[in-house]
Amino acid sequence: MMAHENEDPVVTHSRREALGVLAAWLIAMTYTVTYCYVYGYDRKAADLKFLLGFPDWFFWGLVVPWTLCLGLSWLYAFYFMQDANLGDDRDEGFLDDDDLVGVPPSGGEPAKAGTPTGGHDHA
Amino acid sequence: MPDAAVSPGYGTLTALIVFILASLWLGALANRVVRKSSFVKGYFLGNRGLGAWALALTATVQSGGTFMGFPSLVYSHGWIVGLWIGSYMMVPLASFCVMGKRLAQLSRLTGAITVPDLFRQRFGSPALGLTASLFILFYMTSMMIAQFKAGATVMQIAWPGSGFLSLSEDAVFVGGMPTAYYVGLAVFSVTVIGYTLFGGFLAAVWTDLFQSVMMIIGVVILFFLAMKAAGGTEAATLAAVKSTGDGFAFGPGYAADGRQFLPLTLAMSFFFTWVYGGIGSPSALVRVMACKNTATIRRSVFLLSVYNSFIYIPLIMICVCGRALIPDLPPGKTDELIPRLAMLTTHDLFGGELLAGLILAAPFGAVMATVSSYLVVIASGIVRDVYQRFLNTEATPFELKRLTYCVMFLVGLVAVGFNISPVAYLQAVVVFSVTGTSSTFVVPAIMLAFWRRATVPGVLSAMIVGSVTVLALYLVGFASPDPMIGNITKFRPYFLGGIDPIVWGLATSLLAGVGVSLMTSPPPEKLISQLFDRQEPANVG
Incomplete structure (x- = not known):
């Protein structure tokens, strides 16, 4: 899917934005699944700690990355994504x-x- | 802790009836707007006028599963269900940023009104359009049918004197289900089919937006009530651990029968399920096609991210509290956790019945929103993509309108028929439908949007191979012994290598799509250039 010489900028920007999101998804999946598996599986309730009402592994493995993704969506929405003319609607x-x-x-x-x-x- | 054996009164039902009337009123308003425009584009696409709030809060995969099936999983397996749903942190970005802008552009360039329309026009292939229609009809009908049970159940709960909250079930039964269930099924069906039929796509979107607002209000109210009643999540977790076991607080999750609810392979798989489900859902794709402009898409990303954060994490905390407050729900009743909590935590409050109705509006709204949007997509698939494209290309708007009404009515009747004896595993059907549509449409849609070299045989292969892979794994799973991983359900797939079918479906779809495209002749450069290259302003519109 290489960019073409005369490619419409909407296509080029959309592809770049899509690749950015897919990379973020891959990072989020790798971190979250790995962290939760290492710190949240097969433990005993005796060593359970809570942070803001969440089990510690849940807080660091899910709440924190979820908050970061919220920040990323703000960056995407207001800084990274470019507006474009989508063209007129064909009747x-x-x-x-x-x-x-x-x-x-x-x-x-x-x-x-x-x-x-x-x-x-x-x- | 509150008494678990409380009964619903008239206040709860009144609140739900007001909610239903508001939805019908929005349907009537939408009908006025549709009447002012061309029938097909107005009724099936809302004249491409969706703003940021409408797009953000209506194009997602929230359904009856969100308020019935998902809470049931948290109740049954504990905190690990947070990891099961964790990929929702990426769903807003994935749903709107991967293909949103490009699909909105392509649908305008080609004049496409439905998702099959877009495939047909982009590739110049009626066969591709028809194939897409058939897959959409299959997967979306199965998902929609499952939703009716949830709608009927909420009405059943709100019915005064139904005796619903008593676990001993002293309600009147007809044909295997309480009478209140059938009343609920009738009221739910007439309401949702009525307003959707009246106002089409816009009715579905406007009521969906209204219902989404009600959902978040319901979740926030219930969050505070449940936390107060249970003494917070820490106390609730410790109480739940005492009555279940250590697994409730950790992975792979508690299960009474000793199964592993979420082993590592499935945890990874569900990061595919919800994200690619968001990207490939036909009802979400068509809403992106209907958006006003790119600024709408941008704002929707952030709005939906905030919205999801206030729905899913609080829901998990509510359900953990639910396990402590109602520790003895039998396996067949866990779908009813949220409605039961709503009744339980409000019945001692002043105006508690009305408050319970307000909270119950959340699951009821989620179900209505899903059914109405699916009804529109299914009707458009039959009327626009099959009838108008293949059977009667000269059909008049009046004929299309009449047929649309008939199709919606008949599809609704079929769904009601299936729910006389309702499906047992709502969340399993939701996962099957999401898995099937993702494996069928994600790779073809990406090829459609970004790959100049994609060919008709390639995209057709990607659709068919992805879908067949998922169906085959479900068929094998149905006939195989319980692998003792995943959810407790007979409607389960075969987890090849311990991995959910969505990963195999996407992988085979990608291989088939790319492989067959490269083996077949490239598409005509002139057509591709029109859709991928800079155009003179005169040629764009």
């Missing part, structure tokens, strides 16, 4: 029947997806 369909894969055009030639021509839509 008519994007493709003619002749552009559709697997639908024979009126001339009898096998049809392939091709140039969008504005087509029809019965909405």
